[in-house]
Structures are given as structure tokens and as C-alpha cells.
Amino acid sequence: MISSTPIAAPPALLSADGLVGVIFLVMIGVTIIGGLIACNSERLVRAVAGLIVCFVGVAGLYYFLNSPFVAMMQVLIYVGAVAVTISFAIMLAAPEEQKKIGVSGPLIGPFGFGTAALIAGGFSVLAVRTEWPVIAKINDGSIKKIGIQLLTNYSMVFELISIVLLIAIIGALVIARVERKN
Amino acid sequence: MSVLTLYNSLNTFLILGALLFGMGVYGIVTRKTFIGMLIAAELLLAGASVNFMAFNRFTAPDPVVGQIFTLFIMAIAAAEAAIGLSIVIAVYYHYKSINAEDIVQLKG
Structure with missing residues (x-):
């Protein structure tokens, strides 16, 4: 550690x-x-x-x-x-x-790179220039603490993850199913 | 501040997260196929997760919250990948193409 x-x-x-x-x-x-x-x-x-x-x-x-x-x-x-x-x-x-993929147009490469560089650079400058306040820790964030919190305070998150994944699996199966002709 | 103690500074992780996010934006803008865009979207989510974990480690009073939120992001990303890829497969059965410029039936 x-x-x-x-x-x-x-x-x-x-x-x-x-x-x-x-x-x-x-x-x-x-x-x-x-x-x-x-x-x-x-x-x-x-x-x-x-x-x-x-x-x-x-x-x-x-x-x-x-x-x-x-x-x-x-x-x-x-x-x-x-x-x-x-x-x-x-x-x-x-x-x-189509397993080879190029860029979609002659101008999209430079413009895409410009946009990405602007966003990444902007976030970096913002992160470096800001004074982030540091607050004293109230626990150590160990696996045991995560387990306790996940089953007490954040049990809703735990249940939501399960439901979201279940619905995603069923939805993926329904969408990708090939319709049989008979 | 030496190069070897970079892992003890919040800025390192924030800049790394911003770089991952930028790569994701570049990929989403320039890719031609749907699967390429999905791969770039995973990079975006990784950048956001790195940011959450960095703030969780360096500034948050309770270091459990950020880890649970990152777990939530991972579950959403897995669901997004599953649904997105099944849509890609359905589109491919229909149009025999995964090129974003070929799927223009709704274009006015």
C-alpha cells in the first residue's frame, strides 16, 4: 500500500x-x-x-x-x-x-484533433490552476469498508447495478435476435 | 517535485484523465464505423473514471464513495457496450454495413 x-x-x-x-x-x-x-x-x-x-x-x-x-x-x-x-x-x-477504417473526410482529421486538443488542454489547465481543498479522511477506503458501505449506505447502488445489467442483457438479446422465417 | 514522486500529486492524474478524454473525443469525431466510435466512448468513460478516482484519493473525506461511483460507471459502461454492440449487429444484418455514412434512411 x-x-x-x-x-x-x-x-x-x-x-x-x-x-x-x-x-x-x-x-x-x-x-x-x-x-x-x-x-x-x-x-x-x-x-x-x-x-x-x-x-x-x-x-x-x-x-x-x-x-x-x-x-x-x-x-x-x-x-x-x-x-x-x-x-x-x-x-x-x-x-x-470494412475492418480497415479510415477517417470520414479530408478535413475531419485536423478538426477532430483540434477539438480534442482544446478539450484536453483546457481540462489540464483548469486542473493545474485550481486550488483543490484537502479534507481529512474519515476512513481508509479498504475493501472491507467498501463491502460494508455497499451493503448498508449504498445498497441502492448495488441493486440498481444488478437491475441495469439484467435489463441490458435482455435488451441486447432482443435487439440482436435474427427473426426466423417460418 | 521529482519525476519519481509524480504518483503523489493530484495534477498528474487529472492531466492523465484529460488526455484519455481528449483521445476519446478525437476517436468519436474521426472514426467512420460504429464499433470504432464505441471503442472511443470506452476511452471517454475511462478518462472520467480516472478523474473520479483521483479526487477520491486526494481530496474526498470518505474514500469509499468514489470507488463505488467508479464501480457504477463500469457497470453502465458494460451495459452500454452490450446494447451498443447488439444495435451494431442488428444494423449490420439490415444494411450489410457498419459505416456510419451508409445508414441514412432517416436523412431528410
């Missing part, structure tokens, strides 16, 4: 704290490279592979944010379930000539 107190002096590269920092830099790199592959690659299958790489990196970021439970859920749900679903959809729905 990572301590929540800030480290005063910069750690040496090969000390324990320094290696933690190196692993964090690797996770940042994995996330960004995966995201770039996911939104830039020409083939859909490669985009899904990039998405998986990106989600593994994001799971690492969650681990650094003191929540190994959410990191595990990220790997289980996104890398395990969502990526497999998207791969199946590509195999079922994309004909050969």
Missing part, C-alpha cells in the same frame, strides 16, 4: 520509493500508448488490442490511487468482458473491406 503522506526529498532511483515511481511512469506510458493505438489504428482489431493495453494501464493507475479492488474490477470487467464483447462484434459484424 502507498502511504498517503507526501515524500519530502526526491527518492533515489533504485530505492523502494524510486522503483515505485518508475513503475508509475511505465503505467502512464502504457495507458497513453494504448489509448493512442485505440483511437488511431487503421484496423478495428488493433484498436481493440490498444484498448486492452490502455485499460491495463488504467488498472495500474487505480492501484496507485489506493484502490486495488477497483483495479481488479477494471481488469475483470473491461479487459475480461467488454474487450471480448467488442471482439465478438467485430468478428460478427465487420465485413472484410
Whole structure:
């Protein structure tokens, strides 16, 4: 577990704290490279592979944010379930000539990049310039605490997730069903 | 502030979330097929989740709330992927194409 107190002096590269920092830099790199592959690659299958790489990196970021439970859920749900679903959809729905995807017009690439850069840059500047207030923690956010809260204070969330997923599964089956002719 | 202590700063995670969000916006705008747009939408949701988790770790008094909200985002994302992909498959059966420019029956 990572301590929540800030480290005063910069750690040496090969000390324990320094290696933690190196692993964090690797996770940042994995996330960004995966995201770039996911939104830039020409083939859909490669985009899904990039998405998986990106989600593994994001799971690492969650681990650094003191929540190994959410990191595990990220790997289980996104890398395990969502990526497999998207791969199946590509195999079922994309004909050969459409598995390659380009941009939709000559101008859309630069304009899309401009919009995305504006949004990302704006959010970053906003985040860096704001003074975020820090309030003292009232618990440690461990898995045990999550379990207790999920079954007491936030039991509605728990039930809603189940109902939403049930309805989504039934809806997906109904929409994708091929009508039989007989 | 050394490069090796970046994981102890809120700004690192906020900028990473903004970058993921920007990549998602770029993908949604430029992709031609529905599945490509769905993949980009997953990137958008990942960026939002990273933001929630960062604020949860660094500023929130109760670190459980953000984790439960991120779990909720994950469930909604899974539902969205399932419904969206089944719509894509239904559209493909109908039009034999997943290209967004071919599905123009409602165009005025």
C-alpha cells in the first residue's frame, strides 16, 4: 500500500520509493500508448488490442490511487468482458473491406484533433490552476469498508447495478435476435 | 517535485484523465464505423473514471464513495457496450454495413 503522506526529498532511483515511481511512469506510458493505438489504428482489431493495453494501464493507475479492488474490477470487467464483447462484434459484424477504417473526410482529421486538443488542454489547465481543498479522511477506503458501505449506505447502488445489467442483457438479446422465417 | 514522486500529486492524474478524454473525443469525431466510435466512448468513460478516482484519493473525506461511483460507471459502461454492440449487429444484418455514412434512411 502507498502511504498517503507526501515524500519530502526526491527518492533515489533504485530505492523502494524510486522503483515505485518508475513503475508509475511505465503505467502512464502504457495507458497513453494504448489509448493512442485505440483511437488511431487503421484496423478495428488493433484498436481493440490498444484498448486492452490502455485499460491495463488504467488498472495500474487505480492501484496507485489506493484502490486495488477497483483495479481488479477494471481488469475483470473491461479487459475480461467488454474487450471480448467488442471482439465478438467485430468478428460478427465487420465485413472484410470494412475492418480497415479510415477517417470520414479530408478535413475531419485536423478538426477532430483540434477539438480534442482544446478539450484536453483546457481540462489540464483548469486542473493545474485550481486550488483543490484537502479534507481529512474519515476512513481508509479498504475493501472491507467498501463491502460494508455497499451493503448498508449504498445498497441502492448495488441493486440498481444488478437491475441495469439484467435489463441490458435482455435488451441486447432482443435487439440482436435474427427473426426466423417460418 | 521529482519525476519519481509524480504518483503523489493530484495534477498528474487529472492531466492523465484529460488526455484519455481528449483521445476519446478525437476517436468519436474521426472514426467512420460504429464499433470504432464505441471503442472511443470506452476511452471517454475511462478518462472520467480516472478523474473520479483521483479526487477520491486526494481530496474526498470518505474514500469509499468514489470507488463505488467508479464501480457504477463500469457497470453502465458494460451495459452500454452490450446494447451498443447488439444495435451494431442488428444494423449490420439490415444494411450489410457498419459505416456510419451508409445508414441514412432517416436523412431528410
